[in-house]
Amino acid sequence: xxxxxxxxGYVGLVTGTTLAELGNTVYCVDIxxxxxxRMKKGIVPIYEPxxxxxxxxxxxxxxxxxxxxxxxxxxxxxxxxxxxPTPPGGDGSADLSFVLGVANQIxxxxxxxxxxxxxxxxxxxxxxxxxxVISAKTQIPFDVVSNPEFLREGFAVKDSxxxxxxxxxxxxxxxxxxxxKIYQPxxxxxxxxxxxxxxxxxxxxxxxxxxxxxxxxxxxxxxNYCEKVGADVDKVRLGMGSDxxxxxxxxxxxxxxxxxxxxxxxxxxxxxxxxxxxxxxxxEATEYINKKQKVILVDEIEKYFGxxxxxxxxxxxxxxxxxxxxDIREASSLDNIELLLEKGAQVVAYxxxxxxxxxxxxxxxxxYAKDMYSALEDADCLLIATEWSEFKNPxxxxxxxxxxxxxxxDGRNMFSMEQAEGSGFFYKSxxxxxxx
Numbered sequence: 001x002x003x004x005x006x007x008x009g010y011v012g013l014v015t016g017t018t019l020a021e022l023g024n025t026v027y028c029v030d031i032x033x034x035x036x037x038r039m040k041k042g043i044v045p046i047y048e049p050x051x052x053x054x055x056x057x058x059x060x061x062x063x064x065x066x067x068x069x070x071x072x073x074x075x076x077x078x079x080x081x082x083x084x085p086t087p088p089g090g091d092g093s094a095d096l097s098f099v100l101g102v103a104n105q106i107x108x109x110x111x112x113x114x115x116x117x118x119x120x121x122x123x124x125x126x127x128x129x130x131x132x133v134i135s136a137k138t139q140i141p142f143d144v145v146s147n148p149e150f151l152r153e154g155f156a157v158k159d160s161x162x163x164x165x166x167x168x169x170x171x172x173x174x175x176x177x178x179x180x181k182i183y184q185p186x187x188x189x190x191x192x193x194x195x196x197x198x199x200x201x202x203x204x205x206x207x208x209x210x211x212x213x214x215x216x217x218x219x220x221x222x223x224n225y226c227e228k229v230g231a232d233v234d235k236v237r238l239g240m241g242s243d244x245x246x247x248x249x250x251x252x253x254x255x256x257x258x259x260x261x262x263x264x265x266x267x268x269x270x271x272x273x274x275x276x277x278x279x280x281x282x283x284e285a286t287e288y289i290n291k292k293q294k295v296i297l298v299d300e301i302e303k304y305f306g307x308x309x310x311x312x313x314x315x316x317x318x319x320x321x322x323x324x325x326x327d328i329r330e331a332s333s334l335d336n337i338e339l340l341l342e343k344g345a346q347v348v349a350y351x352x353x354x355x356x357x358x359x360x361x362x363x364x365x366x367x368y369a370k371d372m373y374s375a376l377e378d379a380d381c382l383l384i385a386t387e388w389s390e391f392k393n394p395x396x397x398x399x400x401x402x403x404x405x406x407x408x409x410d411g412r413n414m415f416s417m418e419q420a421e422g423s424g425f426f427y428k429s430x431x432x433x434x435x436x
Contacts, residue, residue: 001182004029004077006070006102007120008039010046010156010260010327011149012083015119017051018160019081020058022185027073028066039066047326047353050157070102071109079178080106081147082130083119092267093275094123103130107137115175117145121205121265123272127169127198143175146198148205153259154324166193169201206272209265210283215250216257217286220293223253223431233431234413253430255385255411256294258321258330263290294332297383297409298339300428304381304407310344315379315403317372318386318412319351319358326353328361332411333385337366350375351386376402387412396423 001024005016008030020026030036035045042059044052058064067073074080084098099120106116116134118127131144146169151159163186168179176195180187187193196204223233233253241248257263266283273280302309321331328334331354337347348367349358355368369375372390376382376399384391391414400406408420410429420427420435427435 001025001079001178002077003027003079003081003182004070004073005081005083005119006030006073007083007085007098008032008035008045008066009083009085010048010153011119011151012081013044013046013055014048014051014151014156014160015081015083015149017055017058017064018157019182020061020063021054021161022182024063024182025076026058026064027077028064029068029070029073030066031068033068036066036068048156049154049324054157070105074106074109074114075111077114079115079117079182081117081119086120086122086264086268088264088267092271094121094264094268094271096122096126096129099126100129100133103133104137107134110134110138110140110142112140114142115145115178116142117147117179118202119147119149121148121209121261121268122146122202123206123268124199124202126202143170143172144198145170145172145175145179146201147179148201150205150208153327154322163191166191167201167204168193168195169198169204170195171197206265206269209261210269210280210286212250213257213262213266213290214282214286216262217289217293219251220253220256220430221289224293224296226431227433230433232417232433234417236431253413254387255297255332255336255430256290258294258332259327260329263287263330294335295339296430297411297428298336298343301340301381301383301409302343304426304428309340311346312344312380313346313348313378313404314340315369315375315382316347316349317351317375317382317384317391318354318388319349320354320386320388323387323389326357328354328357331385334358334361336383336385336411337362341365348375348377348379351388354386373398373402378402378404380404381407381409384408384410384412384414387414393419396425400424 003024004027005012006029008028016026016028044055086094089095127144127146166183170176226233237251240246241251270280270283319333350369350372406425408425408427413429
């Protein structure tokens with residue numbers, strides 16, 4: 001099948017490459033000419049494990065193409081996926097201007113029946129808005145489908161090629177049949193395709209992400225309480241997760257959630273609720289708690305240094321919001337850097353993958369180290385903000401020789417308590433006893 005993907009951000013590029021891998025001919029459309037030219041040359045614009053190999057394979061197989069010409073792609077495609085940004089506005093609502101703007105162009109350009117698939121995360125009722133915009137521009141029949149993505153950054157290729165389920169919202173039997181054909185390689189292997197109405201499909205994505213944000217935040221609250229009463233959060237989460245009604249995933253405490261999805265989707269669902277005179281009180285609490293959790297270790301750093309960190313040099317390991325991605329959107333590292341700088345501290349950070357993106361935002365407000373150990377040179381302490389694998393088994397003797405003080409504040413519980421106790425370091429983590 002011939003398919004167009006409008007938008008080559010994280011979701012669009014992974015989706016487009018996956019659909020090409022399934023044997024479709026895919027045209028990826030983006031307005032950024034430089035980005036399109038780089039992709040034509042085989043340069044992947046995002047970091048995602050496993051994507052580059054699949055990307056090159058499908059370009060060489062003549063199944064994956066890139067263009068800035070929406071009309072060209074539209075004319076050659078039966079199905080048009082919209083994978084466009086829906087950034088939060090000042091009030092938290094999702095900005096639909098990109099989605100509706102492209103819908104308007106499609107209405108003006110289409111010359112035959114198309115299925116318009118909304119892959120972007122959008123509020124309930126967006127499919128109706130897209131339908132209205134296109135209908136105002138054409139009499140040619142078309143269908144609008146909601147098909148939310150459930151990709152985890154860092155595991156997106158794995159998730160896209162091995163989905164747990166496919167959710168399709170459509171009121172058209174013709175569109176359902178077309179979508180079933182696209183995803184037949186998955187359903188043939190037992191992956192369920194769940195058909196529902198468009199509004200239910202749109203809400204499914206928001207509900208799933210918001211629930212996971214709540215789960216993470218609840219575990220962080222339990223971790224903070226563990227410290228108050230002397231319990232060990234690692235043992236608590238194992239006991240909880242062994243209940244198959246709860247499960248082990250998303251029970252790891254830390255310095256809050258970030259990224260492009262959870263913060264944005266929680267805000268958008270809160271705002272959508274208010275528009276219907278409904279208060280998502282649990283989500284409002286989640287957002288408030290997560291904001292505090294992100295910088296919870298700054299208070300601990302201040303406490304260690306007698307209440308004043310002015311002039312202190314803080315080494316930071318990790319800048320991405322999570323491991324295996326270069327995404328720094330809503331990253332806890334940025335919240336910590338902002339607060340540390342505000343309190344007069346200096347920050348030297350190491351993250352081989354996300355550094356370039358942070359440089360674009362912070363410039364020379366902080367220092368950047370060439371490796372994890374050089375970041376420690378003459379630093380007063382270490383703060384771990386991202387759970388990169390290379391941080392899991394460090395050389396503690398080398399660390400001790402670099403740091404002014406043998407002090408670690410671990411926002412991702414990277415080390416076992418046995419490691420920490422044998423290291424000779426002051427070690428403060430989340431939800432566990434402090435090693436002195």
